[in-house]
Amino acid sequence: MTTVRQRRVGKGTEAAEDQPSEETNVKPDGKIPSGGRLWNILSITVGGIVAISLGLLTSVYVATLHENDLWFSNIKEVEREISFRTECGLYYSYYKQMIQAASIQQGLHGLVYDNKTESVRTINILERMNVYQEVFLSILYRILPIQQYLEPVYFYIYTLFGLQAVYVIALYVTSWLLSGTWLSGLLAACWYITNRVDTTRVEFTIPLRENWALPFFAVQIAAITYLLRTHLQPVQERLTLMAVFIATFLFSLTWQFNQFMMLIQALALFILDCLDMLPTAKVTWLYIIQISGLLLVCVLQFFNSMILGSLLISFNASVLIARTIQKNLKKGGLLNRLGKLILHVLLVLSLTLLINKFIKKILNLESDEHIFKFLKAKFGFGATRDFDANLYLCEEAFGLLPLNTFSRLSDTLLFYVYVFVLFLMAVAAVIVAFRNLSITLFISLISGSNQAKVMEKMEECTITLKPDAAYSLVHTVLFGCLALSTMRMKYLWTSHMCVFASFGLCSTEVWKLILKRVHLYTSQRAQVIKYSIPVITLLYISYKFWPGIMDELSELREFYDPDTVELMNWIKSNTPNTAVFAGSMQLLAGVKLCTGRTLTNHPHYEDKNLRERTKQIYQIYAKRSPEDVHGILRSFGTDYVILEDSICYERRHSRGCRLRDLLDVANGHIMDGLGENEPDLKPSLYPRFCEEIKKNLPSYTTHFTRVFQNKTFHVYKLAKHK
Numbered sequence: 001m002t003t004v005r006q007r008r009v010g011k012g013t014e015a016a017e018d019q020p021s022e023e024t025n026v027k028p029d030g031k032i033p034s035g036g037r038l039w040n041i042l043s044i045t046v047g048g049i050v051a052i053s054l055g056l057l058t059s060v061y062v063a064t065l066h067e068n069d070l071w072f073s074n075i076k077e078v079e080r081e082i083s084f085r086t087e088c089g090l091y092y093s094y095y096k097q098m099i100q101a102a103s104i105q106q107g108l109h110g111l112v113y114d115n116k117t118e119s120v121r122t123i124n125i126l127e128r129m130n131v132y133q134e135v136f137l138s139i140l141y142r143i144l145p146i147q148q149y150l151e152p153v154y155f156y157i158y159t160l161f162g163l164q165a166v167y168v169i170a171l172y173v174t175s176w177l178l179s180g181t182w183l184s185g186l187l188a189a190c191w192y193i194t195n196r197v198d199t200t201r202v203e204f205t206i207p208l209r210e211n212w213a214l215p216f217f218a219v220q221i222a223a224i225t226y227l228l229r230t231h232l233q234p235v236q237e238r239l240t241l242m243a244v245f246i247a248t249f250l251f252s253l254t255w256q257f258n259q260f261m262m263l264i265q266a267l268a269l270f271i272l273d274c275l276d277m278l279p280t281a282k283v284t285w286l287y288i289i290q291i292s293g294l295l296l297v298c299v300l301q302f303f304n305s306m307i308l309g310s311l312l313i314s315f316n317a318s319v320l321i322a323r324t325i326q327k328n329l330k331k332g333g334l335l336n337r338l339g340k341l342i343l344h345v346l347l348v349l350s351l352t353l354l355i356n357k358f359i360k361k362i363l364n365l366e367s368d369e370h371i372f373k374f375l376k377a378k379f380g381f382g383a384t385r386d387f388d389a390n391l392y393l394c395e396e397a398f399g400l401l402p403l404n405t406f407s408r409l410s411d412t413l414l415f416y417v418y419v420f421v422l423f424l425m426a427v428a429a430v431i432v433a434f435r436n437l438s439i440t441l442f443i444s445l446i447s448g449s450n451q452a453k454v455m456e457k458m459e460e461c462t463i464t465l466k467p468d469a470a471y472s473l474v475h476t477v478l479f480g481c482l483a484l485s486t487m488r489m490k491y492l493w494t495s496h497m498c499v500f501a502s503f504g505l506c507s508t509e510v511w512k513l514i515l516k517r518v519h520l521y522t523s524q525r526a527q528v529i530k531y532s533i534p535v536i537t538l539l540y541i542s543y544k545f546w547p548g549i550m551d552e553l554s555e556l557r558e559f560y561d562p563d564t565v566e567l568m569n570w571i572k573s574n575t576p577n578t579a580v581f582a583g584s585m586q587l588l589a590g591v592k593l594c595t596g597r598t599l600t601n602h603p604h605y606e607d608k609n610l611r612e613r614t615k616q617i618y619q620i621y622a623k624r625s626p627e628d629v630h631g632i633l634r635s636f637g638t639d640y641v642i643l644e645d646s647i648c649y650e651r652r653h654s655r656g657c658r659l660r661d662l663l664d665v666a667n668g669h670i671m672d673g674l675g676e677n678e679p680d681l682k683p684s685l686y687p688r689f690c691e692e693i694k695k696n697l698p699s700y701t702t703h704f705t706r707v708f709q710n711k712t713f714h715v716y717k718l719a720k721h722k
Contacts, residue, residue, distance in 0.1 A: 047182025055165035098138030170218035184506035213255035220247035318351035394657035421504025623684035
C-alpha cells in the first residue's frame with residue numbers, strides 16, 4: 001500500500017463594459033477625461049500584474065506541496081512512477097513511451113497500433129484515450145534543447161503545475177469581468193488557494209485528465225463572460241468567438257468527459273435563451289462552437305464513436321432544428337409564450353432522444369452504456385446487479401458530496417458569501433425572467449421611437465440582470481447540482497463558486513439592490529461598501545489561513561511503498577519483456593508504466609469489451625474453480641497473475657460494496673459475512689479463489705505456480721496446458 005511518512009533527514013459601469021476596469025468618470029459628450037483614461041490604464045496594468053503574480057504563486061505553491069509530500073527530487077525513478085497512481089500511471093506511460101521511442105514517427109506508430117495495453121488485441125490509443133497532450137509534450141521535449149537540464153518527468157509535471165497558473169488567472173479575469181474591479185479577481189484567487197482541498201487535487205493526481213482540461217474550461221468561461229457583454233465591436237466579438245472555440249477545442253481534446261460538462265453548459269444557455277436573458281445570436285454561435293469543437297476532436301481521435309453518439313451533439317442539433325421550426329418563439333403575451341416554451345422544450349427533448357438513439361443504432365455504440373446504468377441506479381430507477389454500475393456506486397468519489405465539504409468552505413467565509421449572493425441573484429433572475437416573458441407584447445405595441453425610452457425608464461425602476469451575470473448564475477446552479485450528486489465533480493463547482501461569490505461581494509448592482517430595499521442607497525455608499533467588504537474579507541482570510549499555509553509548506557514527508565517497489569523490480573528482472581500480466585486495473589496501470597509489460601486490462605473504462613474483460617479477470621477474487629479461472633486468464637494470453645491481499649481481504653468498503661461482494665452478486669452467489677442476501681442468491685460450489693490458492697492444494701498447483709510474494713502481493717505463473 002502506498003503511503004507517505006515523515007522524512008528522515010541526514011457592477012462596473014456600463015461605459016466601461018468592454019474591458020475589465022474600475023468605474024470611470026464620463027463627460028456628457030461620452031468622452032473619458034484624460035485623467036480617467038490614465039487611471040483606467042493604471043488599474044488594468046496593476047490588475048493584470050496581480051493576476052499573473054497570483055497565478056505563478058499558485059503554480060509554485062502546488063509544486064512545492066508535491067515535492068514536500070513525496071520528496072520527489074530524492075526518490076528513485078520507479079518510486080516516482082509508482083506515485084502516479086491508477087489511471088494517472090497509464091496516461092503517463094504513453095508520454096514515457098513516446099520519449100523512449102527511436103523516433104517521433106515510431107512513437108506515433110506504437111500508439112496507433114498498440115498491442116501491449118490490452119493483450120491479444122491491437123487498439124488505437126489515440127482513438128480510445130485523450131492522450132494528445134502527452135504526445136504534444138513528448139514531441140516538445142524531444143525538439144527543445146532541454147534534455148541535459150530537465151528530466152522528462154519534471155518537464156511533464158511542471159507543465160501541469162504551469163496550467164494551474166492559467167487556471168487561476170482565468171478565474172481571476174472572469175470575476176473581474178463580472179464585477180468591473182480586479183479586487184474581485186484577487187478575492188476569487190485567494191479563495192481558490194485557501195480552499196485548495198476542495199478546488200483542486202492536482203498536487204497528488206498530476207496526470208489526471210481533469211487537471212489538463214479544467215484550466216481550458218476556465219478560459220472558455222472567461223471568454224464567454226466577455227462575449228456576453230453588451231456593446232462589443234464586431235472585431236472584438238469575432239476575436240472572442242475565436243478564443244471560445246480554441247478553449248472549447250482544447251478542453252474537449254484533453255478529457256473524455258468533456259461532452260457531459262458541455263451538455264450542462266448547453267443546458268444553461270438553453271434555459272437563459274428560452275427566458276430571453278441572453279442574445280439569441282450569441283447563444284447560437286456558442287452551440288455551433290461546441291459542436292464544431294467536439295467534431296474536430298472526433299476527427300483527431302479517428303472518428304471516436306463515443307463522441308459522435310454524445311448527447312451534446314444531439315441536444316445542440318435539436319435546439320437549432322427546433323428553433324428553425326418555431327420561428328416566433330419570443331412573441332406574444334405571457335400565457336402564449338409559456339405555451340410556446342413548453343412545446344419548445346418538449347420538441348427539443350424529443351428530438352434529442354430520437355437523434356441520439358438513431359446515431360447509436362447506426363454506429364452500434366455501447367461505449368457509454370455503463371454511465372447511464374450508473375445514473376439509473378444512482379437516482380433510484382431500480383436496483384441493479386450490473387457489475388460496472390455497482391463498481392461506480394460503491395466508490396466514494398461517485399457518491400453524494402459529503403457535508404464536511406460545506407464546513408471547510410464556510411471556514412473561509414466562501415460558502416456563506418456564496419449562498420448570500422446566490423439568493424439575491426436567483427431572486428433577481430426570477431423577476432427578470434417573468435418580466436421578459438410578460439413584457440414583449442406591451443413593448444411591441446409602443447411606437448419604435450419610444451421603445452428605447454420606455455426600456456431605459458423601466459431599467460431605472462426595476463431590477464436588472466446583465467447577460468454575463470445571468471449565465472454565471474445558471475452555470476453555478478447546474479454545476480452545483482452535479483457536484484452535490486457526484487463528489488468527484490465538485491472541482492467544477494467549487495472553483496466557479498469562488499468566482500461567483502467574489503463577483504457578488506464586489507458588484508455595484510448587488511449592493512445597489514440591497515441598499516435600495518432598505519432605503520439607504522447612495523452612489524457613494526454603494527462604492528464604499530463595494531470595496532470595503534472585500535478588503536475586510538481578504539484581511540480575515542490572510543490572518544486566519546496564512547500561518548496554516550506556511551506550516552503546510554514547511555511539513556516534509558517522503559514517498560514510502562516498499563512492497564510495490566519490490567514487485568516492480570522483480571517483474572523487470574525476472575520476467576520476459578513479452579510477458580502478459582493480469583490483476584486489478586489500478587495496479588496494472590503501474591505495471592505498464594514501471595515495467596513496460598503487456599496488460600490484460602487497465603483503468604480507462606470507456607470501452608464495452610474492456611469492461612467485460614475486466615469483469616472476467618476479476619474472477620480471481622470470486623468463488624470460482626481453479627480450472628475456470630485458469631481458462632479465463634489463458635483466454636486473454638495471461639502468463640502471470642498478481643493477487644492483492646488488500647482486495648482479497650478488503651475492509652475499506654462495507655459489506656455489499658467490497659469487490660468480492662460485487663462479484664458474488666453478479667455471479668449469483670451469496671456474499672461472505674453476516675448480513676442479508678437477496679433470496680435468489682445461492683451458495684457457491686467453490687471457495688474464494690484468491691484465498692484458496694494460497695493453500696497450495698494440488699488442484700491449484702496444477703495450474704498456478706507461486707513465483708513471488710511479499711506482505712502485499714502474490715504473483716503466480718500460469719501453466720500453459722495444451
